[in-house]
Amino acid sequence: MVISDAGIFNTYEKLLPKELQAMPDIQKQLSMVKHGEGGLSIFVGLNGTKEELGLKASNYWIFAENNFDELMEKYMNEEREKASKKIPLLFVASPSAKDPSWEERSPGKSTLSLVSFAKYLWFEEWKDDKVTNRGADYKELKQAFINSALDVVMDVFPKITRDKIEYVDAGTPITNTHYIGAPKGEICGVDHGIARFSPELNATIRPQTPLKNLYLTGQDVFLCGFAGGLAGALTCGSVILNRNLHLDSFVLAMKTKYINKKLKDE
Numbered sequence: 432m433v434i435s436d437a438g439i440f441n442t443y444e445k446l447l448p449k450e451l452q453a454m455p456d457i458q459k460q461l462s463m464v465k466h467g468e469g470g471l472s473i474f475v476g477l478n479g480t481k482e483e484l485g486l487k488a489s490n491y492w493i494f495a496e497n498n499f500d501e502l503m504e505k506y507m508n509e510e511r512e513k514a515s516k517k518i519p520l521l522f523v524a525s526p527s528a529k530d531p532s533w534e535e536r537s538p539g540k541s542t543l544s545l546v547s548f549a550k551y552l553w554f555e556e557w558k559d560d561k562v563t564n565r566g567a568d569y570k571e572l573k574q575a576f577i578n579s580a581l582d583v584v585m586d587v588f589p590k591i592t593r594d595k596i597e598y599v600d601a602g603t604p605i606t607n608t609h610y611i612g613a614p615k616g617e618i619c620g621v622d623h624g625i626a627r628f629s630p631e632l633n634a635t636i637r638p639q640t641p642l643k644n645l646y647l648t649g650q651d652v653f654l655c656g657f658a659g660g661l662a663g664a665l666t667c668g669s670v671i672l673n674r675n676l677h678l679d680s681f682v683l684a685m686k687t688k689y690i691n692k693k694l695k696d697e
């Protein structure tokens with residue numbers, strides 16, 4: 432039995448032998464999905480405590496305008512130079528502010544994780560270069576995206592100023608290809624457009640594949656994110672073990688809650 436977490440594109444287009452890739456049922460599944468959007472990750476190291484920098488243990492989704500679909504479409508269809516000048520949507524979180532033991536381990540320092548989208552095509556020309564040594568043009572483009580993201584951050588968190596930034600680097604869609612095998616730099620596997628949620632797709636793309644003893648697991652058989660990937664694993668395990676692991680985990684959670692409450696009351 433083979434269980435693949437490498438994603439539907441990698442599993443069907445790279446890991447299967449050519450003659451199996453060509454099977455009509457495999458091709459049908461591939462025709463129902465498309466690659467999700469590429470991710471841009473920016474990692475920032477700051478001088479200053481969370482109090483000094485005004486950071487909280489919260490997640491921020493920052494949008495330049497309210498019409499999210501329009502915003503995203505416009506940004507992703509820009510030329511890369513223009514897109515790099517203004518990032519219209521940004522996720523910001525401070526891992527250090529969420530970590531109760533941080534101050535003890537790294538006094539006076541803080542971190543930020545910034546996540547947005549970027550088109551694979553904007554970076555594709557450097558995909559075959561050596562990672563960490565992709566040349567000055569690549570670095571320059573990355574820096575332009577970094578600067579735009581930092582502008583957004585400094586606007587929302589006025590206590591963060593340029594002189595507080597000790598370290599900053601970015602990962603682009605081709606970084607995701609290198610490190611997590613995302614074929615087009617996808618941040619979350621296959622695209623999550625409306626088509627992904629059609630009854631036909633959900634009835635067709637399941638942990639069971641057209642090949643006996645080959646199963647798919649992870650985000651591509653459920654939803655993106657850690658929770659989605661985990662739910663995909665429970666679904667895949669349910670199929671293989673022929674029992675509902677979602678229900679098992681729910682019952683386990685209820686039992687644990689009950690036991691914990693009882694112990695607390697005693």
Ligand SMILES: Cc1cc2nc3c(=O)[nH]c(=O)nc-3n(C[C@H](O)[C@H](O)[C@H](O)COP(=O)(O)OP(=O)(O)OC[C@H]3O[C@@H](n4cnc5c(N)ncnc54)[C@H](O)[C@@H]3O)c2cc1C
Pocket residue numbers: 436437438441445446470472546607610611612613617618619620648649650651654655656657658659660
């Ligand atoms: C930068 C970034 C930030 C994210 N932040 C969050 C977040 O804050 N919260 C959240 O919920 N989700 C986040 N996500 C999404 C989350 O990481 C994914 O949805 C989740 O990891 C999917 O789990 P998975 O097991 O399905 O796939 P993955 O975790 O992508 O695992 C797939 C595995 O397959 C391997 N693989 C690929 N090709 C091959 C091959 N040919 N041979 C062998 N192995 C192969 C890869 O190396 C990888 O280990 C983030 C993703 C990225 C990229």
